Amino acid sequence: MPPSRTPGKEKQSTADREDIGSLNPAWLRTFIEVYRAGSFGKAAHRLHISQPAVTQQIRGLEQRAGVRLFVRHATGSEPTPAADLLARDAEGPVNALDSVLKRHFGVGDPRRPLRLGAPSDLISDRILPALADMLMDRIQLRTTLALSDTLLSQLVSGELDIAVVRTRPRLKGVSARPLHDEECSLVAAPGIARALAEDLLAHEAPRALDGHPLVAFAESLPLIDHYWWSVFHTSPSRTPEVVLPDHRAVLAAVRASVGITVVPAHLCADDIARGALVNLLEPAVPPIVTTYLAVREGDIAHPEVSEAHRKLLDHGRTWS
Structure with missing residues (x-):
């Protein structure tokens, strides 16, 4: 029953x-x-x-x-x-x-652009050449130039599809892969370099640098702070005298003898080669900055995001 x-x-x-x-x-x-x-x-x-x-x-x-x-x-x-x-x-x-x-x-917005954020020097020197084929295929691109923390915040909020950053992302819902390792250089104009006696710079740095203004990419001294900790095992003892939110503007100021700075090595290589800038130190172990390619988890399913992600990873292996 x-x-x-x-x-x-x-x-x-x-x-x-x-x-x-x-x-x-x-x-x-x-x-x-x-x-x-x-x-x-x-x-x-x-x-x-x-x-x-x-x-x-x-x-x-x-x-x-x-x-x-x-x-x-x-x-x-x-x-x-x-x-x-x-x-x-x-x-x-x-x-x-x-x-x-x-x-x-055909559902959705076929003209929706790929939204990518990165530091200004990486957009022009690295990213645009890597994505040239996509742009020739009429893929639309919109870029945001900002510091890494800002870019990651915009990525999480959905304002960006891809973020290229110099800070390792540690955020829920964000997947990141190392894109490129690059040396950093401490540089100054020849006149300032001559004023810094080699023996003093070698034995008492960074105190020997205190008499010269710091020219920085951001108030937080991201590359300068990294260099100081890697080479001098301490943090900078002061805030920057000049802040310019573009590495090329930073280099222009340093070439004009405004002060000293730390920049990615590829940006100042030509200036050093022609004598416009001097590499002040050559540490036995050069400071390395890792660039990361970050996307929201799941967004790699979008064809344009997936293709751009793959191309950037492929090109990142060839960057010197």
Whole structure:
């Protein structure tokens, strides 16, 4: 004799199955945009829908999942641990589905540009030559020139597809691979170099450098600080006298005898070869800066992101 069933429980079970079947997969796309943007309003703008529609979809997803996904506050939306887990599992499939729809059905924005961020010297000297073939195939490119911390923040928020940075990314949802190792050089104009007696520079550096202004790429002295720790085993004792957010501008100032600086070796090689700059030290173990290629986990499913990622890795092996 079959066991008796409780009518109420059978009705509830059927309702649950119907509710699960009514889950709209498009809600996951909205969820990923909110997760990346950190804001319901920004996600609405990117999806070309209203903010109330975004709110309704996220609430629907939360009801289906039975957990809260975002905590909203005045400046945006903070993902909960449940949202972190869902994003980790959903981002790749959502991106892959977007690519399938675009490739086979023309769904999506076919003119959406590839958004890439990097330091200014890497964009011109390294990245554009590496992506030249893609650009000739009419792939659109938009670049952002900024410090590594800013670029990584924009990558996490979805404002960038790829970030080339000189800081090792340690962020949830971000995948990074070493792109290139490069030596750094401490340089000055010939007049300043002559003023720094070799014996004093060799035996009492960095004190011997204190009388000359520091010209830096950023207030935080990213390359200078790295050089000081690697060679002198201490941090710089002062803030920079001149800050110019472009390595070429930094080199122009140093050539004009404004002060001393640390730059990637490839940028100053020609100036050193023709005598416009002098490499002040040649450490037994030259300081090395590693450049990283960072993308959000799952974004590699986008064809343009995947191709650019591959080309940059291939070219990075040939950079000297």
